Amino acid sequence: MPTYTLNVNGVNRTVDVPDAGMPLLWVLRDFLGFTGAKYGCGIEVCGACTVIVDNQREHSCKVDVSSVVGKKIVTVEGLSGDVDGAKAQAAWIANQVPQCGFCQPGMLTATTAAMKAGHHGKEIAPEVKHICVCGTYPRINKAMTGL
């Protein structure tokens, strides 16, 4: 059983994983207890599993755990410790964005990654092609305009 040390939300965590090919999503959820990132489709369409790896958004359902060793992983649980992430969270609250909320960790991490890539305001939405079945899109769009 391979052992990896992952830096999640600024803290190194060592974890025994049964399979080197296991996607990061399931290591975060089942082995490290970070359940913020969600399983939605498993095929990189819905975006619910999105996390930030070295400032880039990644679909954690398709990222092998072995490929993120030594990189900085930020999940929705870690956004409050990030300047951009905290801004996004505040905008989400100010605009009362979530309904069921299940897709929002992915929306928030992707938004934060877009901000880190230099996108602001209306430039962010084209970077976030996620699905929200509740249809919170008007409020997400509005929240993004202030970022």
Added chain:
Amino acid sequence: MDDLATAPQGPTRRDVLKSVGAAFVLPFAISISPRSAEAAAPVQIGAFIRIDETNTVTLSIGSSEMGQGIMTGLAQLVAEQLQINWSQMRAEHAVGGAGAGNPYANPLFHAQITGGSTSMMGWYTPMRTAAATVRDMLIAGAARQTNTTGWRLGTAGTVTNGTLTLTFADVAATAASITGLPAPVLATTTKFVGQRMQRLDIPAKVNGSAIYGMDVQVPGMVFASVVHCPTLGGTVAATPAKPNRAGVLGVVNLDTAVAVIANNTWTAIKAARDLEGTITWLRPSDTTRMDSATLAATAQSLLTSDSATAFVAEAVGTPTMAGAVKTLDQTYRLPFLAHACMEVMNCTASVTADRCEIWAPTQGQEFIIPAAAAACGLTNDKVILHTTYLGGGFGRKIEVDYVVQAVRCSRQLGVPVKLIWSREQDFQNDKFRPSALIRVQAGLDASNNVTSVIYRNVSPSIKLQRGPSSVTNPEDTGAVAGAKGLPYSFTARRIEHVALPTDIPLGYWRSVGESYNTFAVESAMDELAKLANINPLTFRRDRLADPRAKAVLTAVETLSSWKNTPPTGYQRGVAFLKGFGSYIAMVAEVGKTTAGTIKVAKIYVAVDCGVVINPDQVEAQMQGGIAHGLAAAMWHQATFVAGVPQVRNFSNYPYLKLQSMPTVSIKLVASAAAPGGVGETSVPVVAPAVANAWAKLTNTRLRSLPFYPGTTMGGL
């Protein structure tokens, strides 16, 4: 979705109707929490309200929070009666119940289910009454505790007699034992009710701490995923061997599926996929009733058959096209649909010899408890059901299938099990929204009065499928919801439902009968307006007597600048619905994309949902329902080939994206009427509003949904 109450073990629609207006009896088995012996322990006062040592007031609700904001809405009702600060208010799901005496049953249904946009309708008066009773108990408790008189409610969670002020927490334990108070007087202030209070669940939903079913962690649990027979209705012929994959612990034969047990979710899903194609299934011998092409042909024949057994849901006069000056005879077609909750079906269960504990994202506590008890050979009282947040429900999570699977796995294995479906299993084993083939015949007289309407809806019946089936009383009120009892002044009318025989598993999909009937009705109204050469908004309004109905049309007329010429390249279409206890009128402003497909630029909506508890959340439901209804109208259809569902993932069931969402403008029409529903109200009117605008723009009438079937995302 009143027809929800016909699910197994549920009360009938007649029970529901009987219960409306029945006096509410406060479920006061007064209980103090077990820890109340300690001085600082939280005190439970009645079934709904708990007060802790920090003077925080926690509301336990029976309705499920699946995004509609019901936790917050009900908390606003409580806060109003208690006049506390919003920062003191919390809400949580109560432990679920079922059967008689369950205080968390929706008073409309006498069943703990969340559906039909009924939570606020059901709880508006009972919840305020419960909170006002607690308020009076706190006041009486202060008097008893201090042996003084003259106590009244203070501010910020206090009671006062003018000289002494005590917090709720100070007097809660005494208050909890007060009995025999007169019926409370309900506060009618509007500090919280009608205000844009921030949702109580949003902080947890933006920091990742909100616990959905999928996020539940129980010590010692193992993980399961399932593979069902690819053909609907198939069963397991022989239990397969355990897949040879590291981390797999075993398999469980669930009759209609095989569960693979593993030490993590990913391995369970992968191993379940390994098993696909290797399991020997007993497939249904005849799949013609689960084949889209065959079903379409059958529906077509039933549409015009004189011998079809039709349920006549409504008959007024003798409708006939014989004497009409102008007639309409058109057919509208709607597909089966999947629910596609963002959170796939999942459940965690821990079963021991004498206890079954469940953590589930569920809208159907009433159904889960007896189903789980039966699966364990236990009585209902041995089932402890924790409702988590739901990552979408839309009617799918009122079903018990996924819960019973988890319970059976845990019972067989003797350890807690978290069972999660893959997205592919979720799409393929849905309880599908019925298809509908609807013929509308209507006649106008010389003055353009609608003198006759003959309406036949051929669609699979949810009620007949889940029984109790009765050919002598095949009433399926859900199947004609949105067609029966229309407020339009049709002189004579006959509204029929013909059940299309199918074995495709059927279920309640957000807005149920209205989700298909309203498309036919509101498309036909537009076609009639065109025949009459009358502005379609005016045509509708002049055929409505109900002032609330007329008012929403007038409001959307103003909001959308209906009387003004639309921007070049755009046209507007309108649709109206009285449903779910509310009134809604919607205008879609539609143009063409560069590819020549439908581009929905703007949606205007006016809604009268009675007393508004939280305007921001009514608006959220309007926005969300529009996104939901628009994606369905544009792209969604679940098809079947010889019993095999063809939709497997979001890749062939697309949704809007941020940039394809139209601009939405909303007008809440002020009303003092009792609260109506808002969770479903906006969904059914989207497709007809868009089709009506498109007909105006292109002179092409779209009578079949979706507008762009298939896997491409045409339009928007």
